[in-house]
Amino acid sequence: MVAALEAREEGAKVVIMDRGPLALGTNSALSNATFSGPTVHYAPEKYIEDTLQIGKGINRELLVRLMAEQALTGFSLLRSLDIELVELSDGYYVKSTRPDLIPGITLVRALAKKIKNLSEVEVFTGLYVTEILKDGEKVCGVRGFDRTGEELIIYAPTVVLATGGAGAIYLRNDNQKSIMGQGYYLAARTGIELWDMEFVQFYPLVIAQPGLPSVLLYPPYPQEARLINGAEENILKKHGLDDPNKAHVTERDRFSAILFQEGLQGPLYMDYRAVPGSRWMRHPLSLLTRIKFDFQREPFAISPAAHFFMGGVRIDESGQTSLPGLFACGEVAWGLHGANRKSGNALMECVVFGRIAGRSAAQYALNYHISQPKPEESSKDFSYHASSSQGTLGGLRTRIRETAWTYAGVVRSEKGLREGLAKVTELGIELRAMAPHTVHDKRLKGDLMGATFALKAVLYASLSRKESRGSFIREDFPDQDDLNWHKNSCLAYDWEEDKFSVRYYPAG
Numbered sequence: 001m002v003a004a005l006e007a008r009e010e011g012a013k014v015v016i017m018d019r020g021p022l023a024l025g026t027n028s029a030l031s032n033a034t035f036s037g038p039t040v041h042y043a044p045e046k047y048i049e050d051t052l053q054i055g056k057g058i059n060r061e062l063l064v065r066l067m068a069e070q071a072l073t074g075f076s077l078l079r080s081l082d083i084e085l086v087e088l089s090d091g092y093y094v095k096s097t098r099p100d101l102i103p104g105i106t107l108v109r110a111l112a113k114k115i116k117n118l119s120e121v122e123v124f125t126g127l128y129v130t131e132i133l134k135d136g137e138k139v140c141g142v143r144g145f146d147r148t149g150e151e152l153i154i155y156a157p158t159v160v161l162a163t164g165g166a167g168a169i170y171l172r173n174d175n176q177k178s179i180m181g182q183g184y185y186l187a188a189r190t191g192i193e194l195w196d197m198e199f200v201q202f203y204p205l206v207i208a209q210p211g212l213p214s215v216l217l218y219p220p221y222p223q224e225a226r227l228i229n230g231a232e233e234n235i236l237k238k239h240g241l242d243d244p245n246k247a248h249v250t251e252r253d254r255f256s257a258i259l260f261q262e263g264l265q266g267p268l269y270m271d272y273r274a275v276p277g278s279r280w281m282r283h284p285l286s287l288l289t290r291i292k293f294d295f296q297r298e299p300f301a302i303s304p305a306a307h308f309f310m311g312g313v314r315i316d317e318s319g320q321t322s323l324p325g326l327f328a329c330g331e332v333a334w335g336l337h338g339a340n341r342k343s344g345n346a347l348m349e350c351v352v353f354g355r356i357a358g359r360s361a362a363q364y365a366l367n368y369h370i371s372q373p374k375p376e377e378s379s380k381d382f383s384y385h386a387s388s389s390q391g392t393l394g395g396l397r398t399r400i401r402e403t404a405w406t407y408a409g410v411v412r413s414e415k416g417l418r419e420g421l422a423k424v425t426e427l428g429i430e431l432r433a434m435a436p437h438t439v440h441d442k443r444l445k446g447d448l449m450g451a452t453f454a455l456k457a458v459l460y461a462s463l464s465r466k467e468s469r470g471s472f473i474r475e476d477f478p479d480q481d482d483l484n485w486h487k488n489s490c491l492a493y494d495w496e497e498d499k500f501s502v503r504y505y506p507a508g
Helices: 002-009 044-054 061-080 103-116 182-189 244-250 252-263 277-281 285-290 345-366 393-407 414-432 439-464
Strands: 014-018 034-036 085-088 091-094 121-125 128-135 138-145 151-155 159-161 200-207 226-229 268-271 300-309 312-314 326-328 487-494 499-506
Touching: 002 014, 002 103, 002 121, 002 345, 034 061, 034 345, 044 061, 061 085, 061 091, 061 345, 091 103, 103 121, 128 182, 128 439, 138 159, 159 182, 159 345, 182 312, 182 326, 182 439, 200 244, 200 252, 244 252, 252 268, 252 300, 277 285, 326 345, 393 414, 393 439, 414 439, 439 487, 439 499
Parallel strands: 014 121, 159 326
Antiparallel strands: 034 091, 085 091, 128 138, 138 151, 200 300, 226 268, 268 300, 487 499
């Protein structure tokens, strides 16, 4: 949406394609709406230093500095939408219009309202993109299908990829259920490489109570809260982590790993029974009042969960990928975060690089006119042919998510990664043999093609990196190894051979 606003300002005609309702199907809608960036009290160089430190030195410093330079303009854009920003020590957060409303919803609704009032921006909802079209070595549009399953093609000299990551490929995640790696898959189908796909951030505290939504517990956490196991043992004190707020900010990866390992012994619970009743009327506890569960009187199961992908598609300072005419922004793009993401940088990235990608795409489009070549036949992944499998697409989705959580989760090992690759390869073969008989199944099969591809990328990149760094934890290589591994991974996929290859480049 930010890219669309900026492209419109440059004089371009813009089409937004969204598979669901505009804005509300995004992870931004589920966020705590926190933006990290330089302020009057937080110097740009300190912001750059913090981002590089949290990224363990393998960020692209060019993009980090660009973010610092453009952050103030991004904050101005948000204020122009009548969004109330409250200053933090290292950025701002969006004040929700109601205490029981997720701040991210306030944010995306303000953007969507602006978009819908612009005649130069056309919004198509219910559209599923299956392919980025090329005319030679340049983009010429996209192919997809609508709610009825009818194929459509939109020709355009530029495309901005803003699909999010792939958090929903995991059994435990706090993403929208449709965020399954489609952007990585679409980009790779054009020949684009993927960078640092081994780095997946896990959020330590996500609701895992059966029957309840898998949503994160937003900070700050009450001082009276306790993390306990089935025997009511205090997990924080056991591991020398007295304050969940501090652990969440400064030791998130260790915190997630501790909870993951403890969870192998049995369920873990958040206990809010000692929190005063008056606190439940204020954010963030007020958000829990919308869920049908007595959080004030009953402990509830929690777990770490997949939250954010640091890897993705390489972009330059204009937001363009290696394919002329294809731009990317947000979580699908790589380079800013390194081995881990600084809290608040995800939404700041959407605003800063959304503006950059939208502006650059419009300038490119206004100087480049495309013909309308006859596109190639539709991808065979969506063809209707006899199924040799007795399974269902829904059942296969569950098995993919279980495979991701078991073998590419918080803590990984060579043995597990190899087993995971074998399993996801089998799942991919089974998936290709399944025939979608409804439009819903056609969408789901497309999602699962992206999911198996993204999972295979995570597993392959993880197997090659022989160290632990940032969000990436190998139990068989527990230390960070700057001598041998201060570098970025680059995955290329051979579609004929159906396999990845990996190269490494010095970080920076």
